Amino acid sequence: MAAFSLHGDLVWTEEIGAFRTLEDGYLIVEDGRIKGISKHRPDMDIIDMAGRLVIPGLSDLHLHAPQYSFAGLYMDEELLEWLDRHTFPEEAKFSSLEYADKAYTLFAEDLLSSATTRFSAFGTIHVDATLLLMRKLEEAGLSGYAGKVNMDRNSPPFLSETEEDSVSGTRRFIDAASSFTLVRPIITPRFIPSCTDGLLERLGVMAAEGGIPVQSHLDENLSEIEWVRSLCPWASSYAAAYDRFGLLGTTPTIMAHSVWLGDDEMDLLRKRGVFVAHSPSSNTNLSSGIAPVRKMLERGINVGLATDVAGGSSLSMLRMICEAVAASKLRWRLIDEEDRPISFPEAFYLASKGGGAFFGRTGSFEPGYDADIVVLDDCGCRTPLRAGLGPAERLELYAYRHPDDPVKAKFVKGRRVL
Numbered sequence: 172m173a174a175f176s177l178h179g180d181l182v183w184t185e186e187i188g189a190f191r192t193l194e195d196g197y198l199i200v201e202d203g204r205i206k207g208i209s210k211h212r213p214d215m216d217i218i219d220m221a222g223r224l225v226i227p228g229l230s231d232l233h234l235h236a237p238q239y240s241f242a243g244l245y246m247d248e249e250l251l252e253w254l255d256r257h258t259f260p261e262e263a264k265f266s267s268l269e270y271a272d273k274a275y276t277l278f279a280e281d282l283l284s285s286a287t288t289r290f291s292a293f294g295t296i297h298v299d300a301t302l303l304l305m306r307k308l309e310e311a312g313l314s315g316y317a318g319k320v321n322m323d324r325n326s327p328p329f330l331s332e333t334e335e336d337s338v339s340g341t342r343r344f345i346d347a348a349s350s351f352t353l354v355r356p357i358i359t360p361r362f363i364p365s366c367t368d369g370l371l372e373r374l375g376v377m378a379a380e381g382g383i384p385v386q387s388h389l390d391e392n393l394s395e396i397e398w399v400r401s402l403c404p405w406a407s408s409y410a411a412a413y414d415r416f417g418l419l420g421t422t423p424t425i426m427a428h429s430v431w432l433g434d435d436e437m438d439l440l441r442k443r444g445v446f447v448a449h450s451p452s453s454n455t456n457l458s459s460g461i462a463p464v465r466k467m468l469e470r471g472i473n474v475g476l477a478t479d480v481a482g483g484s485s486l487s488m489l490r491m492i493c494e495a496v497a498a499s500k501l502r503w504r505l506i507d508e509e510d511r512p513i514s515f516p517e518a519f520y521l522a523s524k525g526g527g528a529f530f531g532r533t534g535s536f537e538p539g540y541d542a543d544i545v546v547l548d549d550c551g552c553r554t555p556l557r558a559g560l561g562p563a564e565r566l567e568l569y570a571y572r573h574p575d576d577p578v579k580a581k582f583v584k585g586r587r588v589l
């Protein structure tokens with residue numbers, strides 16, 4: 172792959188909480204990786220983005236592709252009612268490949284124009300529709316994971332599988348997904364209430380044997396947690412229930428939410444190297460609560476940010492950065508005065524290098540990182556202050572004022588996709 176250099180105002184984080192910037196600088200890319208940065212014009216092909224913000228691609232650690240159809244609707248219920256009344260009926264429509272094609276085309280187009288370069292997405296229980304989702308994302312040039320969802324209990328008849336069908340469908344999904352390179356399969360038990368012990372056990376074995384990562388939901392909502400307690404009286408916690416089936420960090424694992432983690436669960440997540448997908452927008456919309464992000468970071472747990480569409484209404488990870496900051500302030504003020512708020516540069520780190528670590532080396536401009544790059548045009552941020560602002564302040568202004576604007580250009584592993 173050819174080498175090139177991107178000219179613009181660079182902003183990134185290498186350590187949590189501290190922006191690095193290079194105004195009017197050059198980001199040098201070779202063989203799909205970051206080679207370095209330079210203040211001086213290098214002797215190579217230049218892509219000129221002068222005056223624009225150049226940031227690392229962001230990682231959305233948890234979202235539901237089929238739910239994008241109703242993003243922005245049905246925000247007046249808590250999780251379990253919301254699933255029954257709106258989510259399950261919509262997901263059932265993806266038994267039709269014609270419907271899935273329409274919905275996933277829009278999803279892939281909108282994800283492409285966002286600042287997200289890496290993702291971990293839920294599909295539905297339908298194997299062929301989820302393979303179609305993978306193909307759309309692969310064709311868009313985006314990279315990440317997508318999972319066929321497993322559901323064999325407490326699910327409506329129109330969105331349910333037998334244990335056997337769920338296992339054989341997952342096997343077929345993983346085999347067929349080997350034809351993709353940018354988008355990889357991930358084992359996706361919806362959550363404990365949706366999966367029998369027998370199914371969870373077999374999914375754990377499949378993950379371990381194939382070295383396949385796992386994603387699910389953990390400790391999101393109080394009624395959900397109570398339900399898990401009654402379904403798994405043998406487990407000391409919700410996290411321990413996943414652990415018993417080898418679904419907590421045996422292979423790389425993402426657990427969404429983790430709003431109500433107990434002390435023992437925090438220890439277990441850290442020990443198992445689990446990534447928590449903090450979803451502040453969804454947690455507000457579904458009245459789930461506010462996750463203890465500061466505490467998780469202090470305990471050494473891996474944390475990334477996520478939209479959890481359609482719990483979150485927007486695909487914008489820039490918006491998620493701002494919402495993570497806002498939610499942490501409310502937690503500090505109203506819930507736990509020891510849980511200090513997280514700052515904008517801290518939240519940016521979680522959305523870039525922090526969550527990006529799940530995918531390997533992405534989310535920073537350090538040498539050797541994948542060249543996942545996003546260019547933002549912040550000319551629309553109208554304020555007389557603008558001329559005096561540095562790149563990091565301009566990024567903050569842009570994220571708060573224009574989080575949903577389409578990005579100007581985007582590169583994944585060095586390849587321009589937009």
Ligand code: GUN
Nearest residue numbers: 235258361362388479482
């Ligand atoms: N828990 C189980 N399924 C879901 C889902 O689709 N969205 C959210 N936010 N939580 C869940």
Ligand code: FE
Nearest residue numbers: 235388427479
């Ligand atoms: Fe979710």
